[in-house]
Amino acid sequence: MKFAFTDDQLALASTVRQVLAAHCPAAAVRQAGKAAPAAERLPAWPQLAEIGFFGMLVPEPHDGLGLGLADAILAFEETGRAALPGPVVETAAVAPGLLGDDDLLVRLAEGRLRVSVRLGDQVYAPDADLADLLVVERHGELRAVPAGSVRLTPQAGVDPVRRLFSVAFGSPEAVDGGKPQLGRRLDVSAVHALRTATVAVAAQLVGLARHLLETSVEYAKSRRQFGAPIGSFQAVKHQLADVAIAVDFAAPLVYAAALAVDRAGRTAPAGGVDSAGPTVAVGEVDRAVSAAKAAAGEAATRAARVALQVHGAIGYTGELDLRLWLARVWSLASAYGDTGVHRSRLRAAILGTPDLTRWP
Amino acid sequence: MDLDFTPQERAFRAEVRDWLAAHVPERLPSMDTRDGFEAHREWERLLADARLSVVSWPERHGGRCASLVEWLIFEEEYWAAGAPGRVSQNGIFLLAPTIFSYGTAEQNDRFLRRMARADDIWAQAWSEPEAGSDLASLRSRAERVAGGWRLYGQKTWSSRATYADWGFGLFRSDPESTRHRGLTYFLFPLRDVTVRPIAQLDGEPGFAELFFDGVFVPDCQVLGAPGDGWRIAMATTSSERGLTLRSPGRFMATADRLVRLARSTATDPALADEITRAWMDTEAYRLHTFGVARRIASGEEIGPASSMGKVFWSELDVRLHALAIQLLGERGLLAGDAPDAEDGGRWLDGFLFSLAGPIYAGTNEIQRTIIAERVLGLPR
Numbered sequence: 001m002k003f004a005f006t007d008d009q010l011a012l013a014s015t016v017r018q019v020l021a022a023h024c025p026a027a028a029v030r031q032a033g034k035a036a037p038a039a040e041r042l043p044a045w046p047q048l049a050e051i052g053f054f055g056m057l058v059p060e061p062h063d064g065l066g067l068g069l070a071d072a073i074l075a076f077e078e079t080g081r082a083a084l085p086g087p088v089v090e091t092a093a094v095a096p097g098l099l100g101d102d103d104l105l106v107r108l109a110e111g112r113l114r115v116s117v118r119l120g121d122q123v124y125a126p127d128a129d130l131a132d133l134l135v136v137e138r139h140g141e142l143r144a145v146p147a148g149s150v151r152l153t154p155q156a157g158v159d160p161v162r163r164l165f166s167v168a169f170g171s172p173e174a175v176d177g178g179k180p181q182l183g184r185r186l187d188v189s190a191v192h193a194l195r196t197a198t199v200a201v202a203a204q205l206v207g208l209a210r211h212l213l214e215t216s217v218e219y220a221k222s223r224r225q226f227g228a229p230i231g232s233f234q235a236v237k238h239q240l241a242d243v244a245i246a247v248d249f250a251a252p253l254v255y256a257a258a259l260a261v262d263r264a265g266r267t268a269p270a271g272g273v274d275s276a277g278p279t280v281a282v283g284e285v286d287r288a289v290s291a292a293k294a295a296a297g298e299a300a301t302r303a304a305r306v307a308l309q310v311h312g313a314i315g316y317t318g319e320l321d322l323r324l325w326l327a328r329v330w331s332l333a334s335a336y337g338d339t340g341v342h343r344s345r346l347r348a349a350i351l352g353t354p355d356l357t358r359w360p
Numbered sequence: 361m362d363l364d365f366t367p368q369e370r371a372f373r374a375e376v377r378d379w380l381a382a383h384v385p386e387r388l389p390s391m392d393t394r395d396g397f398e399a400h401r402e403w404e405r406l407l408a409d410a411r412l413s414v415v416s417w418p419e420r421h422g423g424r425c426a427s428l429v430e431w432l433i434f435e436e437e438y439w440a441a442g443a444p445g446r447v448s449q450n451g452i453f454l455l456a457p458t459i460f461s462y463g464t465a466e467q468n469d470r471f472l473r474r475m476a477r478a479d480d481i482w483a484q485a486w487s488e489p490e491a492g493s494d495l496a497s498l499r500s501r502a503e504r505v506a507g508g509w510r511l512y513g514q515k516t517w518s519s520r521a522t523y524a525d526w527g528f529g530l531f532r533s534d535p536e537s538t539r540h541r542g543l544t545y546f547l548f549p550l551r552d553v554t555v556r557p558i559a560q561l562d563g564e565p566g567f568a569e570l571f572f573d574g575v576f577v578p579d580c581q582v583l584g585a586p587g588d589g590w591r592i593a594m595a596t597t598s599s600e601r602g603l604t605l606r607s608p609g610r611f612m613a614t615a616d617r618l619v620r621l622a623r624s625t626a627t628d629p630a631l632a633d634e635i636t637r638a639w640m641d642t643e644a645y646r647l648h649t650f651g652v653a654r655r656i657a658s659g660e661e662i663g664p665a666s667s668m669g670k671v672f673w674s675e676l677d678v679r680l681h682a683l684a685i686q687l688l689g690e691r692g693l694l695a696g697d698a699p700d701a702e703d704g705g706r707w708l709d710g711f712l713f714s715l716a717g718p719i720y721a722g723t724n725e726i727q728r729t730i731i732a733e734r735v736l737g738l739p740r
Contacts, residue, residue: 001362001363001364001365001366001369001429001650002361002362002654003361003362003363003647003650003651003653003654004361004651004654004655004658005361006361009361070361213736217736217737217738220738221737221738221739228739229738229739231732231738231739232738232739232740234725234729236738237728237729237732237733237738238725238728238729238732240732240736240738241668241671241727241728241729241731241732241735241736242728244668244731244735244736245668245671245672245731248648248665248668249641249644249645249648249668249672250644252644252647252648252650252651253640253643253644253647255361255647256363256647259361259362259363291640291643291644294640295640295644343633343636343637343640344633346636346639346640347632347633347635347636350619350635350636350639351619351622351623351627351632351635351636352623353627353629353632
């Protein structure tokens with residue numbers, strides 16, 4: 001057993017990190033939060049497309065890299081670290097498992113198709129105005145709908161970059177011969193899509209938390225009060241140490257969940273690519289997914305809370321880029337089920353208590 | 361990256377599981393009583409006969425050269441089987457790695473085999489009345505004499521020392537030195553030392569004070585070079601803090617028992633949520649340890665990052681036991697011989713034992729400061 005990333009997996013993450021450092025600086029994230037044209041709201045997307053980022057999970061016959069979620073999980077972590085704008089997880093992680101169509105998969109792999117989703121009981125579709133295609137779950141069925149054929153209502157919120165939209169069907173433009181345009185039915189498992197989204201977002205939360213910890217440590221080293229750097233005070237040190245511990249112990253749960261989703265995806269009857277690999281009990285996969293999201297959400301929320309406290313009043317302003325990372329943590333911590341929901345699902349699985357929650 | 365055990369690892373697990381199923385005794389009396397101590401010594405000998413007392417050691421010292429992953433498998437099976445606590449743990453987990461790294465060939469041959477069979481049970485002698493978390497302020501001293509050294513001073517909180525055979529610890533061998541310099545690592549038989557038992561929270565003499573009044577130690581019982589004791593001891597304490605002592609197996613077994621208890625008891629939803637969190641954290645600790653094991657196996661030094669594990673497991677262990685006691689209500693606090701005691705008082709024993717975790721091997725306050733300064737790079 002080797003619970004460590006391979007050189008290839010590390011190299012992929014490192015490449016993504018370099019691209020994001022060059023093409024998605026904090027200023028670009030800030031600009032994406034303004035009323036800007038789509039091109040400015042998607043920094044680094046063309047460069048990520050060039051390195052094959054959007055084809056990571058697309059099968060090789062469709063011009064993708066044919067990787068599993070576990071191979072790409074560190075790359076998703078990097079998109080969190082950089083607070084990369086746009087429907088990243090929905091396009092690069094979820095869509096490859098949903099779209100069976102040759103042409104769509106090729107476009108996806110080339111970075112010419114952006115996708116947003118509204119799965120399960122999820123209320124809003126994130127970044128839907130930037131998507132070409134929406135995948136929505138209605139009455140247990142997945143449908144792919146061209147974004148132009150539904151009515152999107154923006155629901156402005158705490159995160160100016162990751163915008164949320166209500167999706168309504170049957171808009172006048174969408175009516176075709178009196179029937180609402182419901183798009184094409186996708187014959188794949190919504191469960192697999194939801195698990196994938198949840199774990200990829202958990203990885204982004206780990207990345208966000210790592211960035212917040214590094215930023216807070218740097219600030220605590222340079223900010224002086226009482227004649228000393230505030231990072232020399234134990235009350236500050238111990239808070240940051242607790243963030244480091246929370247992140248260090250959340251990350252392995254996320255990586256293990258990615259492995260579990262991959263194994264389940266290989267054996268799932270609906271979304272299955274092939275039937276190789278050991279079978280996994282469904283309860284085990286959902287436990288791994290929920291543990292990952294609960295722990296990553298909690299670690300990132302703690303990192304955000306401590307980052308704000310360590311920065312003090314300057315952190316409470318819109319002047320610092322910090323606020324963009326704080327908002328993304330809050331936004332993603334509640335996406336695809338928050339910590340409470342996932343711990344409740346875990347509780348039901350472990351203790352046999354009724355599961356009263358809805359996921360997401 | 362994978363979490364799949366190899367056929368060899370699965371075969372090893374099966375062997376260990378079968379042996380334990382056939383040999384694990386009924387609960388032994390506390391190892392902090394004289395009878396219990398000897399009963400635990402006998403159990404160690406039975407383990408050694410099956411070459412299971414120190415699986416990761418070389419074969420010539422009684423082990424079977426098990427990999428780190430195999431050692432973790434052994435630990436999972438050991439604690440899941442409800443096997444006794446390890447009376448020899450200070451020797452086999454703390455001292456032995458240091459002897460492997462710094463001992464002479466003669467010291468390896470003289471001490472390790474006997475340690476593996478519990479012929480010698482070892483106690484640590486780090487702390488002093490005025491040197492606890494601040495170990496470098498220690499004042500016990502060693503004086504150079506012909507052929508060796510004489511030890512003077514006082515040590516305290518020496519686990520197992522009441523009944524153990526040998527001790528190991530640091531003494532100031534250079535009277536001009538301060539702090540981390542001028543310390544030497546000594547190995548000494550406890551029969552030459554005055555031992556005063558100290559009752560712990562559970563009333564048993566689990567640790568002791570040691571008084572040294574010119575105890576003679578020959579040169580062949582100095583570990584490493586004179587004056588180099590701090591560096592050598594730090595290698596040992598990072599074993600105690602990190603991977604080698606605290607395998608996840610024990611916490612996994614405790615979490616399983618807690619979940620079984622919760623399933624069989626009317627559980628308040630708030631408590632159920634905390635139990636779920638503790639279960640999840642146990643899983644996180646297990647996975648984290650697999651990651652650390654892999655890094656060690658590929659030659660990486662873990663260093664101060666091991667402090668993160670120490671904080672995590674010690675606080676997890678307290679939570680696991682405290683939750684069980686909350687589930688049981690007043691019954692949770694009954695001693696093992698009370699008529700209504702649950703599971704022979706194991707939860708209470710475990711709870712009291714767990715409370716020492718955030719204190720020993722460097723308190724968790726010290727650990728958090730180490731993490732902040734040496735992992736995150738914050739200023740001193």
